[in-house]
Each structure stands twice: as structure tokens, then as C-alpha cells.
Amino acid sequence: MQTMSNSPLLSYGGQAVIEGVMMRGARSMAVAVRAPSRQIVVHTQPLSPLYRNTFSKLPFVRGLLGLWDALGLGWQSLTFAANVAADGVAKFEGPMAWGTMALSLAISLGIFFLAPAGLAQLGENLLGIPPLWGSLLEGLVRLLLILGYLGLIGLVPDIRRLFGYHGAEHKTIHAFEAGAELTPASVARFPLEHPRCGTAFLLTVVIISILLFAALGPLPLWQRLLSRLLLIPVVAGLAYEYIRFTARHLSNPLVRLLVIPNLALQRLTTREPDATMLEVAIAAFRAMRDQEQAPPAVP
Numbered sequence: 001m002q003t004m005s006n007s008p009l010l011s012y013g014g015q016a017v018i019e020g021v022m023m024r025g026a027r028s029m030a031v032a033v034r035a036p037s038r039q040i041v042v043h044t045q046p047l048s049p050l051y052r053n054t055f056s057k058l059p060f061v062r063g064l065l066g067l068w069d070a071l072g073l074g075w076q077s078l079t080f081a082a083n084v085a086a087d088g089v090a091k092f093e094g095p096m097a098w099g100t101m102a103l104s105l106a107i108s109l110g111i112f113f114l115a116p117a118g119l120a121q122l123g124e125n126l127l128g129i130p131p132l133w134g135s136l137l138e139g140l141v142r143l144l145l146i147l148g149y150l151g152l153i154g155l156v157p158d159i160r161r162l163f164g165y166h167g168a169e170h171k172t173i174h175a176f177e178a179g180a181e182l183t184p185a186s187v188a189r190f191p192l193e194h195p196r197c198g199t200a201f202l203l204t205v206v207i208i209s210i211l212l213f214a215a216l217g218p219l220p221l222w223q224r225l226l227s228r229l230l231l232i233p234v235v236a237g238l239a240y241e242y243i244r245f246t247a248r249h250l251s252n253p254l255v256r257l258l259v260i261p262n263l264a265l266q267r268l269t270t271r272e273p274d275a276t277m278l279e280v281a282i283a284a285f286r287a288m289r290d291q292e293q294a295p296p297a298v299p
Helices: 061-086 094-127 131-153 157-177 198-215 221-230 232-248 253-258 260-268 275-293
Strands: 013-017 020-024 028-034 040-046
Touching: 013 061, 013 157, 013 275, 020 061, 020 157, 020 275, 028 061, 028 275, 040 275, 061 094, 061 232, 094 131, 094 221, 131 198, 131 260, 157 275, 198 221, 198 232, 198 260, 221 232, 232 253, 253 260
Parallel strands: none
Antiparallel strands: 013 020, 020 028, 028 040
8 A cells, every 4th residue: 555645745655565664755765674584674776767757747647657656666665575575485576576466457457447347337237227327336336345355355464464564654754744753652653544545545546437437428338348447547647636636735624524534444454553663664764765865876
């Protein structure tokens, strides 16, 4: 789960990984992972200049970049964490890693985008419900699938630890944004929920998809399924702009009301971290900040 950001004012985001945390800034990223030896292993790398050009700051385009960010950087971070956790026993990289990513993405698209569309089409044909209600049914099925999935995997002990690191990531970013000292005791005082969290992004995607897909009207099944895939970038771009807008206007009472469901959903994907998890999140954030503040390398 990732805390998203792509603007000078909202510069920092992150993601929980296996026994660790990835933190992303404007120019660099860092991953810190607790190795089996209990030592914290840190990896840093600069971000592509793609993240800093004018084109990447355009509305909606930056949302697509954020989606790529979640997939690309997130997968690199997960791969690094898996290799640290393996402690040299095996390497999760190359064709096996990218093949796993492609298969996971395909399964996710099939379950969370295509299956609800197919079920809604079946409901329209068998029950004679109008397309508008079919779109609402599709969105409801999609939402229930997401909630059920998050609720079920949250019962797995290893995933609960992952969600603890997700909470540590949120608390660390909150602490930095509040100007607090970055120590486990200080960071622990901050909230688990963060308005830019990727979990909030999921709920926003569901709501926007209902509105957008309803506007398409009735479609044959193959066109309906194809439209769901082709419009994913549009839905993601709109959802990103909504999350970005609400995060920048939390002082507005109406906006605070609008983000309540997004914050509530994060209770499924975060857990209270322990001090060791907070240490890892702080190590990742400090490593990323050190890279951000270092002078650019001279060619």
C-alpha cells in the first residue's frame, strides 16, 4: 500500500514491503528492510528525470505517472525486500520476478475489473435492470471484492506484519510533515491514517468508475470488458486528482467530511507498528532525505 505524492508541496510518499518500508521523494527513493540478522539493510537510488519534467506535472498525466510509480518502484522495492528476507538462500529477480508481476497484474485486472463488469452484464440481461443500475451493481461488486480481499488477507500473520509496516510508513510521514523529531517514541504518537494513502485511492477508483462507466450506456459484453481495461488510465488519473485535491484542502470542513470513508478504509490495511517497525520506516525516510539533500552529481 502506497502513500502517493507528485508535487513540490506533497513531496513524500511510501510503501510497505516485506519486513520493511520504501520511501519516495522528489529525486530519490530508499528501501529499508529488517534482515533475518535483525540488522536494517538500506538501498537507495535516484529517480528517473521523468518525474521532474514539466510534462509529468500536468493534471491527469501526473496521475498516470503515479500509477506507474506504484507499479514500477513498488515492485522493485518488493523484490529487494524479498531478496533481503531470503538472506542469500534464493534470488527473486529476472524473468521469474517480472513474470510473477505480470501474472499478478493480470489476475487483479480479471478479478477486480472484468469480473464485476461480467456479473453486471449478466444481471442486466437476466433481470432486465437498466444500464445505470447495472453500473451501480458493477461498482458494488467491485467494492465488495476489494473489501473482502483486504479483510481476508489481513487475517494472515505475515500480512498483518506488512500492514504494521504500512502504519509505520504513515506515522513517519505524518511526523515529518508536523516537524516532529524522527524517533520511534515521537513517531508513534501520530495517526495511522494518511489522506494520500493508496488504499484511499482504491475506494476513489471504485466511485469514479461507477460514474464514468454509467456514462457509457449499454454496451455488448466484449465492448464493456474492453472499455474497462482501456479506461483504467482515465479512472486512475481522475482518482489521483481527487486524492491530491482533498489532501491539499483538509482545512475545509466539506473536504474533511468527504475523506472520512477513505480514511476509514485504511483501518483494513494498517496496524499499529511496534518500535522495531518504526525504526525501519525512519531509516528509510532518513536515507531518502539524505539523498534528496545531497548535491547533484557532476557529470
